[in-house]
Amino acid sequence: MTTVVAPDEGLVRAAVDLVWSTMLFATVEPWPSGLDAALADGVRATIELQGDWNGRLALTCPAGLAGEIAGAMIGTAAADLSAEDVHDALGEVVNVVGGTVKGALGGELALGLPDVRPCAADEATDEATDGGFVLGWNGAPIHVQVLAGRP
């Protein structure tokens, strides 16, 4: 029997790095500790893992940055994209991060479908987590969280 523990920061960070380099042709950096990472108008993408470990991975970033992420993926200016395109792109990012984490964890795990929605200002930091960290890209924060248990 395989024992699966919650994905740790190193594993999730590696998955995010891989997605950024492969799908956005860019690199993310740790968010500077002295800089405010609060979100005024965020977009939150989550994906659920079920099986030997039950929980969710969540990526939350400002709406403007979500547009830049979508633009980098598609190779189009963010201003030319619809809200649907932006949500779809962020959903695919968390889907691939989740799939990469799932593959690295091993054990019996099933990946859910991504969920993307606008989030309240403090939602990215208020929910109890099994781990989380903040990355930065294009001068804006990306909150990455590991949320144990089912929603």
Added chain:
Amino acid sequence: MRALIVDDSRVMRRIVGKLLEEVGYDVVEAGDGAEAVAVLEGSAELPVLACVDWNMPVMDGLTFVGEVRRRPEWRSVTLMMVTTESEQEQIVRALAAGAHEYLIKPFTGEALLEKLDLLGLLPARTGSGA
């Protein structure tokens, strides 16, 4: 040559579609397996290639692969899974169900073209993509 892209992510369909168009494919899209079945049923000219995501609503990619393989009239369609499912067990399941190739997300454009080359389905290499 025609290619069918089956993925619930519109963005992924655009990304894969752009890469395929760059090497000469005419691309048709479907947002899930059931929609892809409808596309094939309505096709006067079958695609030579279908790039199929695994995790989709309505009908997932593995079920779609099984459905295509169940129909003798669709035997000419080459099936390539393009998915985040990276475990060896899942790859074996997909190949056993009838997929010809398997590409794990995230992937580079180069990796996609290499898979096409392996399948003998790279019509004209006009750029490396990314």
